[in-house]
Amino acid sequence: MMAAMKNVGLIGLGAMGLGMAQSLRRAGYHVHVYDVRVDATRTFADEGGVACGSPADVGSRCEVVISAVVNAAQTEQVLFGAGGAAAAMPRGSVFVMCSTVDPNWSMAMEQRLAAMDLLYLDAPMSGGAARAASGQMTMMTSGRPEAYARAGELLDAMAAKVYRLGDRAGNGSKVKIINQLLAGVHIAAAAEAMALGLREGVAPEALFDVITHSAGNSWMFENRMPHVLKGDYTPLSAVDIFVKDLGLVLDTARATKFPLPLASTAHQMFMQASSAGYGREDDAAVIKIFPGIDLPG
Structure with missing residues (x-):
C-alpha cells in the first residue's frame, strides 16, 4: 500500500x-x-x-x-x-x-x-x-x-x-507569476467586455452564452462572469489577491526592464477596484470600476 x-x-x-x-x-x-x-x-x-x-x-x-x-x-x-x-x-x-x-x-x-x-x-x-x-x-x-x-x-x-x-x-514561482499575469489580464478583459455589453444594452445572460460558445471565450470569462450575473461577489479569490500577484509580476519584469503593458493596465484596474472599497470582494468585482452601467443583482 x-x-x-x-x-x-x-x-x-x-x-x-x-x-x-x-x-x-x-x-x-x-x-x-x-x-x-x-x-x-x-x-x-x-x-x-x-x-x-x-x-x-x-x-x-x-x-x-x-x-x-x-x-x-x-x-x-x-x-x-x-x-x-x-x-x-x-x-x-x-x-x-x-x-x-x-x-x-x-x-x-x-x-x-x-x-x-x-x-x-x-x-x-x-x-x-x-x-x-x-x-x-x-x-x-x-x-x-x-x-x-x-x-x-x-x-x-x-x-x-x-x-x-x-x-x-525559483522556476516554480516564475511559472506561477506568468500564469497570474494571464489570469489577471483575462479577468480584467472579461470584466471590460461584460461592462461594454451592459452599457450597450445587451442582455448579460445572452452575452455570456454567446461568448462561452465563441472564439473570444476564456476560462476566466466562463468561470468569473457567472459571479457578475448572479450579483454574488463572495470572495473565492479576492480583488486584493490580484493587486498582490500582478504587483509581483511587474516587480519581476521591472528588475530586467521588461515591458508588460497589458499586465500594467490590469494591475491598475484591480488597484482602482481595491481603492474603491472592493478589495475583499471576489476578483470579478473589478467590473465595478466601470461607470454608467447597471450590474445584475
Whole structure:
C-alpha cells in the first residue's frame, strides 16, 4: 500500500488549503493541520484530521510540512515567527511552499532552510478551490531531487498535474507569476467586455452564452462572469489577491526592464477596484470600476 497513514502537516486552511488537506486525507495520510482560525482547525479534526496548536506543533510531528498561506510574509511567520515550524522540524524534513511569491524570495528561502538542514520545494498551485478539493489542481514545482524523493507522492495526492521545472527553487514561482499575469489580464478583459455589453444594452445572460460558445471565450470569462450575473461577489479569490500577484509580476519584469503593458493596465484596474472599497470582494468585482452601467443583482 502507498505510504499509508504517514504523517503530513498542512498549514493554512483557506479556500485552497482545506481542499488540499482533504485530498491528502482521502489518500490515506494522517493530516496534521494548523490555521490561525481555531474553528477551521477543529472542524477539520472533527472530520478525521489532527488539530495542532501552532506551526511548531505541526513541524515536530511531520516529515513534510505544506504551507498554503497567502503570501511570503505569512510564510516567513509560519516558519520563523513565534511558534514557527522551522526550528521544530526534524533535520532532513521538507517544507513545501505553495504561495505565490517573488521567485527571488523563494530561491533565498531554499538557501535559508538548507542552512538548517531542511529541504524546500517551491510549489505554487493553481486551479481554484473546487479543483483543490477534488485533487485536480495544478502544481508548478522546482527543488532539489532529495525534496522530491520525500514529498513527491504527496504532491501527486493533491494535484492532477505536478510539473517539475528544475532542480532548484525559483522556476516554480516564475511559472506561477506568468500564469497570474494571464489570469489577471483575462479577468480584467472579461470584466471590460461584460461592462461594454451592459452599457450597450445587451442582455448579460445572452452575452455570456454567446461568448462561452465563441472564439473570444476564456476560462476566466466562463468561470468569473457567472459571479457578475448572479450579483454574488463572495470572495473565492479576492480583488486584493490580484493587486498582490500582478504587483509581483511587474516587480519581476521591472528588475530586467521588461515591458508588460497589458499586465500594467490590469494591475491598475484591480488597484482602482481595491481603492474603491472592493478589495475583499471576489476578483470579478473589478467590473465595478466601470461607470454608467447597471450590474445584475
